Amino acid sequence: MSSIVIPVEPFDLVIFGGTGDLSMRKLLPALYRRDADGQIPPPARIIGLARADQTTDDFRQEAREALQKHIPAQELQAEALERFIKRLAYLHNDVTHPEGWGDLVALLNEQPNHIRVYYLAVSPSLFGVIANGLAKVGLSNGQSRLVVEKPLGHDLASARKLNQAIGAVFDESRIYRIDHYLGKETVQNLMALRFANALFEPIWNAHCVDHVQITAAESLGVGSRGEYYDKAGAVRDMVQNHLIQLLCLIAMEPPYTFNADAVRDEKLKVLRSLRPLQGRAVLANTVRGQYQASHDSPSYVQEAGNPDSRTECYVAIKAEIDNWRWSGVPFYLRTGKKLRAQMTEIAIVFKEPTHSVFGEIETPMMPNVLSIRLQPDEGLRLNIMTKDPGPGGFRLRDIPLDMTFAEGRAANWRMPDAYERLIMDVVRGNQTLFMRGDEVEAAWAWIDPIIAAWDASGTRPDHYEPGSRGPIASVEMMALDGRRWREIEAKEHD
Ligand code: BG6
Secondary structure (H helix, E strand, C coil): CCCCCCCCCCEEEEEECCCCHHHHHHHHHHHHHHHHCCCCCCCCEEEEEECCCCCHHHHHHHHHHHHHHHCCHHHCCHHHHHHHHHHEEEEECCCCCHHHHHHHHHHHHCCCCCEEEEEECCCHHHHHHHHHHHHHCCCCCCCEEEEEECCCCCCHHHHHHHHHHHHCCCCHHHEEEECHHHHCHHHHHHHHHHHCCCCCHHHCCCCCEEEEEEEEECCCCCHHHHHHHHHHCHHHHHHHHHHHHHHHHHHCCCCCCCCHHHHHHHHHHHHHHECCCCHHHHHHHEEEEEECCECCECCHHHHHCCCCCCCCCEEEEEECECCCCCCCCCEEEEEECCECCCEEEEEEEECCCCCCCCCCCCCCCCCCEEEEEEECCCEEEEEEEEECCCCCCCCEEEEEEEEECCCCCCCCCCCCCHHHHHHHHHHHCCCCCCECHHHHHHHHHHHHHHHHHHHHHCCCCEEECCCECCCHHHHHHHHHCCCCCCCCCCCCCC
């Protein structure tokens, strides 16, 4: 198995906030890797733009250090690195000053035929300002694309405002809203699994599926991001975007074709069929948590620098989809910081056989589970019941049919980072893996009443031990339904 590299058209990528964390930690490493693989054509340029008064040489030096830090040494080839560094240019520009745009215009107009990508790695409060700035100096023409990333609002009203601000300059077909989960290899595999195999479609519904669990557990705390995080919380940071997007991909109807609007139309229908959670239903169907301190690590509220914080860094939600396919099948979502292990997984738990022909046997029947692991240990696993070989009576055993993606690959094969695929998709003009404005708004419309009910209740998040499975109340929420969460573990049991 090997990858096939299809070069993209020449482009100029302008990173607003080019010296920031996202640029240095994710965007430049992803671009370097695509370049090293030969996907980026020679004339393409990457322009970092920020307020700092520094030169291209300074920016190149900063980028070089970032690449050395974020890419393993064996992947950094000297020749490829030098070629990549030469593509970089830096412009200092305070985007709030109208007179600061001249240098960018001059630089981009050197290559009038290049595709132009404007990546806004800045605070959302600047999205509208930058879109307008680009329009005023004539840089928002048909060959240009705008890339934005979360937080795309903190509620429905602010998300609408953002959509309007950028939509006034760029039409929807040129706006790329990144949710990096959609660029993960396994998430795309989920679509292959569902729509390239006849096997699953007949059982992908309420007749055969008992429930679905979507877990994004992290072992790290909020660390130095406490200040940002405390204004957001797990539901805004992870559920409104990543987890809901995963839910949509699991639950959506097959699109008539694999193109951007066909896929996004189907996801939107799922969002609109989510049963609203309001008032008391919110308290019954959600659990919030905050990790406590341990002997050697601070608590959530300490890291957030806010002793009175009611912000959740763990959340579990029981969601229901009111449509024909999923009626009565709960989708349990949970995410949290400082849990037992890092694990992101979707588990489709099937119903048990309606009748046991084996009568009374020692070994219990286990439901079939299809687990889709996003990280670590990416792959698919289908648990089925088999007869335990050998004598000793008729014993059943739960065996996984395992497809770990890394297996069977060359030793130096690596799983591409989500940003590699997503940035190249922007250049190619393919929006399939990006969120449309109406999807973002529909997700907020479902989330807003949940946050409102928490606020109105005056209750606080439960505490949980760092390194644990989260608050006890989340186990109880499942137990009330006669179900259990899947284990949070870095590697699945053999
Ligand atoms: C980000 C959140 O969007 O996703 C972070 O802001 C979270 O809080 C991260 O840690 C998780 O991403 P991944 O790819 O590591 O699962």
